[in-house]
Amino acid sequence: MSNVFSIGWRIPCPGLRASSASLLSAPVTFRSAVSPSYFRELPTRRLYSTPRKLISPLGLGNLTFPRPSPNSIRPPPSFLTRSVKKKSAPPPKPNEPVEHGVPISSKPLSAAEINRIFGPNRVSPALGNRILSVLQGRRLNGTLDLDLPSDITRSARPFVIDAGLQWLRKNRPMDEDAAILARIEREEQEEEEKLKGLYKPQSGHYDAELGKANDPWGKSVLQEYREQNEARLLAEQEQKRKEWLEGEAKDYENITKALKRNTELQKFEESAVIEARPRADPSERPLLAWIQKHHLRATNNDIDTSNLTTARRILPALGVTLFALGLCYVLAETYDPPSHKDRMWRDIPPAAATVLAIIGLNLSVFTLWKFWPPAWRMLNKYFISVPIYPHALSVVGSVFSHQQVKHLATNMVILWFIGTRLHDEIGRGNFVALFMASGVIGSFTSLSAHVLTKQLTVTSLGASGAIAGLVAAWCMLHSNDKLTLWFLPREWQDTISARGSVFLTGIVLFEAISLFTPFRVAALDHWAHLGGYLTGAAWASYWKTKRDRERKKRREELGVLGRLFSD
Numbered sequence: 001m002s003n004v005f006s007i008g009w010r011i012p013c014p015g016l017r018a019s020s021a022s023l024l025s026a027p028v029t030f031r032s033a034v035s036p037s038y039f040r041e042l043p044t045r046r047l048y049s050t051p052r053k054l055i056s057p058l059g060l061g062n063l064t065f066p067r068p069s070p071n072s073i074r075p076p077p078s079f080l081t082r083s084v085k086k087k088s089a090p091p092p093k094p095n096e097p098v099e100h101g102v103p104i105s106s107k108p109l110s111a112a113e114i115n116r117i118f119g120p121n122r123v124s125p126a127l128g129n130r131i132l133s134v135l136q137g138r139r140l141n142g143t144l145d146l147d148l149p150s151d152i153t154r155s156a157r158p159f160v161i162d163a164g165l166q167w168l169r170k171n172r173p174m175d176e177d178a179a180i181l182a183r184i185e186r187e188e189q190e191e192e193e194k195l196k197g198l199y200k201p202q203s204g205h206y207d208a209e210l211g212k213a214n215d216p217w218g219k220s221v222l223q224e225y226r227e228q229n230e231a232r233l234l235a236e237q238e239q240k241r242k243e244w245l246e247g248e249a250k251d252y253e254n255i256t257k258a259l260k261r262n263t264e265l266q267k268f269e270e271s272a273v274i275e276a277r278p279r280a281d282p283s284e285r286p287l288l289a290w291i292q293k294h295h296l297r298a299t300n301n302d303i304d305t306s307n308l309t310t311a312r313r314i315l316p317a318l319g320v321t322l323f324a325l326g327l328c329y330v331l332a333e334t335y336d337p338p339s340h341k342d343r344m345w346r347d348i349p350p351a352a353a354t355v356l357a358i359i360g361l362n363l364s365v366f367t368l369w370k371f372w373p374p375a376w377r378m379l380n381k382y383f384i385s386v387p388i389y390p391h392a393l394s395v396v397g398s399v400f401s402h403q404q405v406k407h408l409a410t411n412m413v414i415l416w417f418i419g420t421r422l423h424d425e426i427g428r429g430n431f432v433a434l435f436m437a438s439g440v441i442g443s444f445t446s447l448s449a450h451v452l453t454k455q456l457t458v459t460s461l462g463a464s465g466a467i468a469g470l471v472a473a474w475c476m477l478h479s480n481d482k483l484t485l486w487f488l489p490r491e492w493q494d495t496i497s498a499r500g501s502v503f504l505t506g507i508v509l510f511e512a513i514s515l516f517t518p519f520r521v522a523a524l525d526h527w528a529h530l531g532g533y534l535t536g537a538a539w540a541s542y543w544k545t546k547r548d549r550e551r552k553k554r555r556e557e558l559g560v561l562g563r564l565f566s567d
Contacts, residue, residue, distance in 0.1 A: 103129075108129045118131075135161070142184075244289070291373050294374055297376075314448050317444055320393060321395055324437070335429025337427065354419075362408060383400070396439075396443075398461040439532070441465070462528075464529055476544070479501035515527070
């Protein structure tokens with residue numbers, strides 16, 4: 001505070017710069033000469049206002065300082081002043097902190113505005129805006145007595161800086177005396193804290209309310225809203241947890257009512273329909289509780305199936321089956337295999353690519369069954385055949401659905417060894433059409449048989465019907481060839497072999513015996529297998545007839561061409 005006396009006396013200094021060897025620059029500290037209470041009793045005034053009388057604290061009498069006019073402080077024109085070009089602010093010293101001040105507007109003033117404030121071509125626009133920003137910051141902080149940054153004092157003359165200060169006081173009025181008094185109080189407080197060896201942070205202003213844990217930023221409204229929202233979410237979560245734990249008895253009651261309402265379910269023991277399992281606490285076993293919630297969500301206990309007739313269970317599925325067969329026929333007749341350069345997997349044989357795509361679909365659905373409970377509701381509707389309340393599209397979705405690793409592995413192995421050979425023989429279009437047609441007809445046969453025999457709680461899924469169609473077609477196409485099992489040793493394959501027609505007859509007899517005798521394998525859907533065998537055998541017979549007709553027609557054409565050339 002080298003120039004605090006000039007602020008206290010209200011002396012209009014000709015520009016803010018370092019003090020010279022005058023009385024005002026004497027090495028006397030502010031507090032040693034004037035009591036701070038003196039400035040609190042001063043009436044608020046403005047620097048460089050109208051001529052005034054001030055009382056010197058040193059007993060120098062009344063001092064009158066007229067307001068300097070712009071013409072009185074402007075130097076006389078000469079060849080030196082006319083030849084001086086406007087200066088730009090040089091870079092600050094290496095160790096000097098950069099003072100940015102307070103901008104007076106959101107956008108910097110233009111060159112024309114700077115010239116109107118400081119005079120034409122006295123400072124550059126960048127330097128003029130910097131001078132105004134620094135002066136405005138000094139006014140707000142009550143530090144006009146301090147030395148200005150060195151880049152300003154070296155680049156601008158005192159009367160230029162004074163012109164900027166006069167313009168600010170005219171166009172940006174403020175109580176500079178109050179800012180000075182606030183600065184004095186602030187410095188006194190800092191001195192007291194330093195003497196005590198303490199630092200007490202404040203929020204906003206002195207004695208302001210501190211925030212949580214004496215946070216100097218004060219109370220945070222956003223933090224309060226956040227705590228309220230967190231408390232509300234925790235309360236809602238706790239309410240849902242209680243409802244989840246208390247809802248077990250309600251669900252048991254709903255299932256009991258469904259048993260009484262549906263006469264088909266009354267024929268079975270209650271333990272076979274209701275899975276008694278206590279609900280897990282989400283706070284203790286969140287994963288198990290999450291799985292149980294999706295299990296209950298996928299189980300529909302509010303459906304009344306007592307009014308469903310046999311026709312309403314079978315006819316929608318029959319419509320989907322006929323539509324799927326029509327699409328398979330169109331695919332088989334119109335499919336044109338792409339050229340080698342247009343194939344997606346060029347390095348893989350077409351048969352392997354087709355079979356791997358089908359295996360990939362089955363693996364995807366199996367993954368959803370095993371590892372993604374949110375998909376169970378969708379899978380229960382469209383990927384499993386349920387006779388008590390069937391969905392028509394399930395006759396298609398169940399072809400690609402498996403719930404057990406053993407079931408999936410068995411079907412996919414047979415599909416690979418039989419499907420790749422059959423694919424090479426009949427082509428991709430016929431192969432895909434035969435696979436889908438056999439699977440859909442097998443699913444529809446299983447659904448119809450279980451509905452007609454009142455076995456409404458028996459569910460069915462899997463690609464067994466489609467694969468049965470492929471096996472039947474392969475056996476019919478090679479009805480006169482000897483077939484054997486590929487996994488047998490080479491020396492056994494000649495002994496354990498049979499014609500294709502004999503092999504197919506044996507498989508069908510096994511399915512029929514298992515279906516109508518007490519030795520039935522409960523885990524196998526024999527109706528779906530029989531539907532697939534029937535579809536594959538019928539398609540192979542049609543395809544062989546068509547192939548023989550085309551061969552005969554081709555031989556006749558070749559014979560006609562031969563006779564023409566011989567003549």
